[in-house]
Amino acid sequence: MRFEVVIWISLVWAGLLNASPSGGTATFTKLKLHIESHPVSSPIYHGYTAHRFTVDNFASEKKRITFTLPFRGISSEDFNIRNITRSFTISPGSQTVTILQPPLPMGWIEEVKITCDGQQRSIPRGIALRMSETLNCGLHQPRVVFVSRSINQTTMEKAIKACAPKGGGSGSSGPHHYHGRGGPHSDVHAEFLSSGEDLPKWPRHWLAYSCYDMIILRGIEWNQAPSDIRSAIERWVLCGGKLAIIGSGYSPPSGWKEPDDTPLRNIGIGEVKEYESDSENTFKEIALWLGADDPENNQGTIPIFGGLQKGVDALHHTWNYNDRDFNSYFPVIGEARTPVRLIIIVLTIFVLLAGPVNLFILNNKGKRAWFLWTLPAISFATSTVVFVVSFFSEGLTPRLKTQSLTLLNQIEQEATTLGAIAVYAPIAPSKLNFSGQTEVTPLFQGRERGPFGGSRQRDSGSNRQVEWSAGGEQRLTGKWVGSRVPAHFAIRKSEHREERLQVDWSGAAPKIINGLGCRITRLYLSSPEGKIYEGSEIGPGKNTLLKPVAGGLKSKTSKDNSTTSLAKQIADLADQDSVNTISPEKVPPNCYWAQLSEPSPFLEDPLKGRNSRHRTSGHIIGILAQPEDLP
Template sequence: MHRAILRGRSAFRMSSLVWIMVLAFFVAVSGESLARTFGDIRVVAQDNPQNTGTTHGYLQYEFLVTNSSSSQTHEVTLELPGNSYRFGGDALESITRTRKIAAGDSVIMQLLQPPVPGSGDGLAVYINGARQKEMVSFSFRSDHGQNFYMHSGSGIVLRVSRDVNQGELDSLIEKVWGSSSHGYRSTPTVKTNKTFKPVSEWPRNWLAYSAYDSIVVEADELDRAGSAVKQAVADYVRAGGSLTVLGQSKPDPAWGFAESSREELLQDGARVSYVGFGSIAMLTDDNAFTSSDNQTLIRTLKDEVWDKSKPKLIADSVQQANNSFAVIEDMSIPVRGLFGLILLFAVVMGPANLFILSRKKRRIYMLWTVPLISIAASLAVVFYATFAEGWRGFARHGAVTYLDQSAQRASTVGIAAYYSPMTPSGGLHFDFETAVLPVGLNRQHSSAGSMRTIDWTNDQHLKSGWIFARVPAHFQLRRVGPSRLRMNFERKDDKLHAGNGLGKDIHKLWYADDAGDIFVAADIVAGQEEVMMRDPNMSVASADSDAFRKVHERRWNNATTSVITSPASYLEPNSYMAIIRKPVFVEPALTNLKENNHMEVIIGSVKGGRNGS
């Protein structure tokens, strides 16, 4: 009996040892597959986003690149995916970034994937321009953005911090919607993405959070984070995201938000504050998700907070996009001019040619005059069709910006549209602080599409496949960044003077003073002052607490129009609204423009106001 037990124990030990060895082998293989050495250069994958059905925003991949040389600097380029496959429709072919790494240095290189699906695998590495034969094994999230353009299964995705009890949250979600949070349903569900890194090690760029509909975090975790992480999370909220905080009743100014009075009660123990274009849900109970009694709370969070972070596409096709936000009024072929050229060709080559040669008694010359006239006519048609609109492109921008002068942060949502008679060789250039959502993406696998490339070396460079000759290209934009621009308001001799410090001429300006009275002025030159007149028919009493959140929720092609038609709904004491027809916070991504139809509406908070952020 004892021997049998001993034999059983021995077999158990051997079996356990075998499993440990097998597990160690797979861990070693997995670890090695996510890292590879190429001579002096070693590349290690640091962060790999989970595949949780993200549909918009950017996914960030991080790689640690080390140069072990003692004397030589190397130029390293990373390309994701290393192998790209085409499967129909518009797709992402590659994401690249290049850095020069000094001898003995280690740098973190980030690659951000826009919401464009693709297909491929591996990470390719180029050293001093030469592609290495081997690749780093790495999973590329090929379906990111897929459901957003196909209008199917676009559920809510939460980024859940390490200290939040994900199991209890998933259990509560399942009780409310009757399915696992990781499943797909025709009705939007809530999916959770657990992050095991402490908040203090989270990304420092707001674009890395933009794929999530909300960040769920414990208040003390956010307290322990560094200023750069707090700033990135705050910028994510300002750009239209949502933050769900457990264990605190109001946002802490140390998180990067000034105290805001623009708040509403969701239910007992839960309030929502509106900051920029986003919102912060504060839950006083840090165990809010551990009780099944909170089903009402989680439904409210989904409907009133989480479900409002996803931007709405203005159109499903290129034609629809141009109809809703026209960059060029007439996309048709210049038929009249071409018909005139063809008619002239017929007359010259036929009757005119025959008449002239008959009079000169040189009809035999038709053997060479007819081909010559045909060639000249063909060239004329080509040149006319090519250059009727000229070489330079057309652009149209419409954007709404909330400028918090006290925090020196500017948050922008809007549309950028471009049209070029010739395909631009340099592609499009956006900065590192702008989230770009292409409109009219073709996701039909059975049809041909364009393969798109993006490079992050010097800026956000949409290199190829994003814009073509005579085809409008539309993009929905979200941008957050620092800004020292400001308006100054001062009373002199019982008159209100407005000083334009926004850097561009103001077409029209509204300002609400401490008492809520609204003043109006027009045509204020940059750097100059203008006297404002009180409008007796306007006041800020009708201002909505979530007015900016509603701008983000709606389709942005009409954002500027809807805002300027009702200034009182957006103004609050010590705030202003300015219409500017030159680029301020949205710079054209296409250079050498023939025409730039530009409108920015800037809504600024002078002293924090009710939208202090």
């Protein structure tokens, strides 16, 4: 027993001596637990923040520990997360755990609370507060680039400076927090973060990479990385990331169109470029890919669906006042109005009853002293009527509007979804539920005119908290949605899914079985030869024979005709009337485009379990296996 204690104490001291100077540690002596934090201090402008901890369990049994960060949440901060909690069951040995923070600031306290078996410890500098922006979609912000430790960061920074227009600033990396606050453009094109770890120790969840605009690594590193890390980076690419691979060794996922005469490969909504070596010309090409030669440095946002993209482009500025809000770009409550005329009529009746009518009746009865209690009674009754009329004119049922686009690679069984969600609730919901693979970006507008000129921001929410369940689901608790104030969320997600459209090509026309789990309003299917077929109103599980599209249309054979280009066109024209202007010829061979008028199975309902008035539309772009590859 003494020998075990001595060994354990030695290990703890070794951890303390080798701890990162920027992090901190906590020790549960009796429980034989040691926790070390690994904060990363570089700023980010969109996406999730990954807070990582190494837990050493020297005991012989499992331990369940709970992290709360920060230690003391500040509930008075506008547009902030108060705290995040997550519990882990730690087996004997060493384990690295990750706690993900949605894209909102989280106050200024960096202390972390750790609880185990009723005991409590804290790490004074357990986290780094990387997200400081309420305008959290990356518009006009520096591109944040994550670089493998094998890549020479200094050389990459020099390439950025060399490509930057003369007189347009340094174009270099660095903590330039003033970016985007004084105008629409910045001298800073990119900020680099070099990994302090080898690729096999990188995060295993795609949301840990969602804050980066580009990742640069070597092909040999990719080839030797564990499959779950490659999968996480691939999901990040599918959701819009840019991956630069130097040297051979990269193996792309199946199903995506091969590049013709360019190193650029479209995968999902993202892009991959392969370079032969880390020459000076390679770093120059990467700098140009980052847009370092753009004199205005117009950094766009993360991929956002439909009207919310237009709203972010118009509202996420701090230099220009805009009297519109996100509800005007993605309306969820446009048809509801307070019954002003009815309330005026009620108040007019109150004035007549409480004054002349009341006095006339009391005077005839000789009870004028009763005026002291009849007036308050009539006032209370009128106030109740006004409240009931105004409150119940909208009802108690919340309104929900969702739109989504899913790229479903049936070969890899991977679904990538862009979504837009708007919620309006007379009574604020206490909880919103989302998958653990979903990036949830709450959207707030940039400026609102103040009462004396100038500007101000108003936060209709409060006490925002995030609870990660044991199964990895995220629950947004507190007031993420204010009462009677529309709330909007941009969604990105990529996950393993087994839904599919089964196609039988054996006959003169294809037969399909709808295995997508929802009704298809309209379906366009392109054969491997490019001939297009269509069908409509296909229920889940239904077997349907498709017919050729009128006019014998075929898929276009141009270089830009791909699932990625079709997805971007649908995302830009998310309004149903506009989407209908897209020709079926845009569907690439051996792919399909399904239009939905009921909730998509790939986009979660944040109000699940509650009745709501749900308006929805959705699209699924599917990639089929080649007929010869089918079992």
